[in-house]
Amino acid sequence: xxxxxSTGVKQALILALGIIVLGDSVNSGxxxxxxxDRKVVVKGLAEKEVEADKVTWxxxxxxxxxxxxxxxxxxxNTTGTIRKFLxxxxxxxxxxxxNAPVVIDLNAERYGDNRNPYRYNITSIIxxxxxxxxxxxxxxxxxxxxxxxGVAIVDGGYENPVKYEFVAFRQMKPKMMQEAIExxxxxxTQFAENSKSQIDKIMNADQGQFSIEDRDSNTPYxxxxxxxxxxxxxxxx
Numbered sequence: 198x199x200x201x202x203s204t205g206v207k208q209a210l211i212l213a214l215g216i217i218v219l220g221d222s223v224n225s226g227x228x229x230x231x232x233x234d235r236k237v238v239v240k241g242l243a244e245k246e247v248e249a250d251k252v253t254w255x256x257x258x259x260x261x262x263x264x265x266x267x268x269x270x271x272x273x274n275t276t277g278t279i280r281k282f283l284x285x286x287x288x289x290x291x292x293x294x295x296n297a298p299v300v301i302d303l304n305a306e307r308y309g310d311n312r313n314p315y316r317y318n319i320t321s322i323i324x325x326x327x328x329x330x331x332x333x334x335x336x337x338x339x340x341x342x343x344x345x346x347g348v349a350i351v352d353g354g355y356e357n358p359v360k361y362e363f364v365a366f367r368q369m370k371p372k373m374m375q376e377a378i379e380x381x382x383x384x385x386t387q388f389a390e391n392s393k394s395q396i397d398k399i400m401n402a403d404q405g406q407f408s409i410e411d412r413d414s415n416t417p418y419x420x421x422x423x424x425x426x427x428x429x430x431x432x433x434x
Contacts, residue, residue: 235394235431235432235433236400236429236430236431236432237385237388237389237396237429237430237432238427238428238429239381239384239385239388239427239428239430240381240384240425240426240427240428241376241377241378241379241380241381241382241384241425241426241427241428242377242380242423242424242425243373243374243376243377243380243423243424244421244422244423244424245369245373245421245422246412246419246420246421246422247363247365247369247419247420247422248330248363248418248419248420249330249361249362249363249417249418249419249420250328250330250362250363250364250365251326251327251328251330251361251362251363251364252325252326252327252328252330252333252334252359252360252361252362252418253324253325253326253359253360253362254324254325254326254333254337254359254360255322255323255324255325255353255357255358255359256279256322256323256324256325256340256350256353257320257321257322257350257351257352257353257357258272258275258276258279258320258321258322258323258348258349258350258351259318259319259320259321259351260272260275260318260319260321261315261317261318261319262315262316262317263315263316263317265300265317268317268319269298269319272298272319272321275321275348276295276321276323278343278346278347278348279323279343279348279350280293280295280323282342282343282346282348283323283325283336286332286335286336286339287329287332287336288325288327288329288332288333288336289327292325292326292327292329293323293324293325294323294324294325294326295321295323296321296322296323296324298319298320298321299319299320299321299322300317300318300319301317301318301319301320302316302317303315303316303317303318304316322357330361330418334418337359359417361411361417361418361420363409363420363422366407366409366422369422370407370424373405373407373422373424374404374405374424374426377405377424377425377426378402378426378428381426381427381428382396382428382430385428385430389430389432392432394432394433394434395432395433395434396430396431396432396433397430397431397432397433398430398431399428399429399430400429400430400431401428401429402426402427402428402429403426403427403428404426405424405425405426406424406425406426407422407423407424408422408423408424409421409422409423410423
């Protein structure tokens with residue numbers, strides 16, 4: 198009889214111990230699961246203003262008339278005068294590209310009224326492409342000097358605008374990404390402090406969204422480089 202009672206007690210103790218261990222395991226698992234859901238998603242921003250390091254300047258000139266060979270000679274003289282002006286002001290020959298003239302027969306226009314005083318319209322475009330942005334800008338400011346030489350430069354309009362670019366962007370990309378992530382970490386740390394916890398590891402981070410825009414419409418040669426990255430941190434007590 199005593200042996201039977203002792204065996205029952207042992208079995209009860211083993212069962213109780215098993216329940217305690219199981220409870221601990223479940224509790225630990227729940228804490229671990231809850232810990233996995235504890236995270237904060239923040240955005241990091243880095244901005245920098247830079248000067249453009251490449252400029253493309255289309256120089257447009259036009260001639261109208263009825264004698265096509267004479268117009269070709271005139272437009273060639275105009276092109277030569279512009280090219281000489283650019284070289285005299287410091288541009289290199291390989292920075293100047295002369296495109297073939299484009300001829301429009303106004304009498305052949307489908308929707309024209311054929312009452313134009315001139316038949317032909319010839320357009321010539323000389324394209325300046327240079328990394329010496331300051332020099333080109335100074336020449337653009339002095340292009341009125343060509344009027345003294347009998348050359349009128351036509352506004353390129355939206356089809357042929359002066360274009361400023363920042364091509365050295367790739368060199369600064371890693372540093373800006375680092376700055377954006379550091380800013381994201383500061384935001385996450387502040388959030389963790391407010392929630393009485395600490396940031397742990399980075400769970401996820403994107404490559405960042407980069408953009409390069411004009412600082413404003415009056416200074417298109419100054420660019421604003423911007424990167425925004427999204428980082429997810431896990432939190433711990």
